[in-house]
Amino acid sequence: MTKTILIVDDSASIRQVVGITLKGAGYEVIEACDGRDALSKLTGQKVHLIVSDVNMPNLDGIGLVKEVKQNPQYKFTPIMMLTTETGDTMKMAGRDAGAKAWLVKPFQPAALLAAVAKLA
Amino acid sequence: MVTNNALASELTFSGGQGDEGLRHGVLDGFEIHGEQMKVLIIVVALVLVGAIAALYGIGFSLLGFICCAVLMALGVYGSWVIKRAGRTHTGLLNHAAQTVEHYEAEVKRLHAAVDSLDTLFAQVAPVWSRQIGTSRKQTEEGIVELTQRFSAMVERLEQVINVSKSGTEELGDGEGMIALFSKSQESLQSVIGSLNTTLEHEDQMLEQVRSLAVQTDELTEFAAGVKRIAFEINLLALNAAVEAAHAGDQGNGFAVVATEVRKLATQSAELGKSIHDKTEEIDIVMSSTLRRAEQAKEFSSEAVSSGKEVIETVFARLHETITSLQEDGATLRSSGQQIRSEIVDVLVAFQFQDRVSQILAHVEDDIGDLLARLGAQNANGEMLEPLDVDAFLADRAANYSTDEERRNHGGQVAEDVPVLEEVPTSEDAEVTFF
Secondary structure: OOOEEEEEOOOHHHHHHHHHHHHHOOOEEEEEOOHHHHHHHOOOOOOOEEEEOOOOOOOOHHHHHHHHHHOOOOOOOOEEEEEOOOOHHHHHHHHHHOOOEEEEOOOOHHHHHHHHHHHO | OHHHHHHHHHHHHHHOHHHHHHHHHHHHHHHHHHHHHHHHHHHHHHHHHHHHHHHHHHOOOHHHHHHHHHHHHHHHHHHHHHHHHHHHHHHHHHHHHHHHHHHHHHHHHHHHHHHHHHHHHHHHHHHHHHHHHHHHHHHHHHHHHHHHHHHHHHHHHHHHHHHHHHHHHHHOOOHHHHHHHHHHHHHHHHHHHHHHHHHHHHHHHHHHHHHHHHHHHHHHHHHHHHHHHHHHHHHHHHHHHHHHHHHHHHHHHHHHHHHHHHHHHHHHHHHHHHHHHHHHHHHHHHHHHHHHHHHHHHHHHHHHHHHHHHHHHHHHHHHHHHHHHHHHHHHHHHHHHHHHHHHHHHHHHOOHHHHHHHHHHHHHHHHHHHHHHHHHHHHOOOOOOOOOHHHHHHHHHHHOOOHHHHHHHOOOOOOOOOOHHHOOOOOOOOEEEO
């Protein structure tokens, strides 16, 4: 069965890069431009993994993780942060919110696919 | 910036306590000048009083006049000294007044300079912010456009690769394709075998036709034998009729028999001739049929032989074509996958735009924040207060999201911006699992 992954990033180019990497590996992809847009895309369909940026307008990545964990239908959906942030403070904030992994941009496709394979 | 600060400090000093001090000094100078005039009048009065007292005390003697003259001289000298001192103070006061005017003019100029700097920043900062915003937007749009086009190229390449792969698989990829080819070749060769069998059957039929020709020859011989026998019987019957005539009446019956035998011999001879004629006709037809059958067999043999050669040639060419197609398909797939991989690398390298966009967005935010603070002060009609530089910079640093920004903020030149080649390639190098 093809697995579905929700990509959340305010940078269209990053969404494209992540999307083509995941599609090339056989995943189905849904895109959202920020946290609020991502919440609007979680409308009942099965999502196996959420890959989200941290710094975004409207609703940032940490806020998105907290909102998703409040949603009974998606609270067990694993979330991986994909961000330029390298600081431990931000990582701990992500972990405390409920994120399962932290991948730093720029990333290698192999690293992204390996992490996705472990989580999805 | 240092020059401006020094200028501002000088401006503050000149426009504040320094200015007041100078003004105070000038007023003090005028007071001293007034006191000097009083002292001069008092000195002159005392000298005159002293001279008159000396004249009255000493009397109008030579000594009295001398003392009076000395006192008058001292009074004149004292007056001259005091007057001279007064002129000196006046000069100093004039100089001080000029200095005050100079500094007042300088203060006004510096105020104007600060005001113009404030106005300049208020006007140029939004321009800078818009320029940065435009550059960021154009870069982002350009990269997104490039990314979309490259993505489309990758998708098309994948389609081409998949079509090529499925096409080869339908033909039978690798050994399967060769096996399919061999099976087809065997099927066609069995058809050729069937045609050869048909030719063999034709040969057998021709042999049978040839044997029929031999039998018709025998029939001809039989017909000739019948004619010969009929001839001999006819001769024998003729002799019998001659002998019957010699016998007279006694030979009449025998003559009748001889006549009947001659009739039979004649009929046998006609029958033999008829058989011979029919046999010749059959022989002619059989010969013609045999020639046509042999020609047909020859044509069939040539057709089968030619067909076999054509099939072998076609199969050889087909084999070459299939082999070439297999090699071309493999090359196409390999090249397509390599190009796809390179395009994906290019796409991954476009991640720099995200970092650039974030850094420029933070610069825009910083300029906007600074403008907002200045605007708030101007709106409240407040004097320009010195900014808390440390607090402002700390606020900036708190908003940074990339290591380059933090290094630049710390005074290091962030030349070692991470590029794709430097990103660790091991799968878990940049991933932290919680």
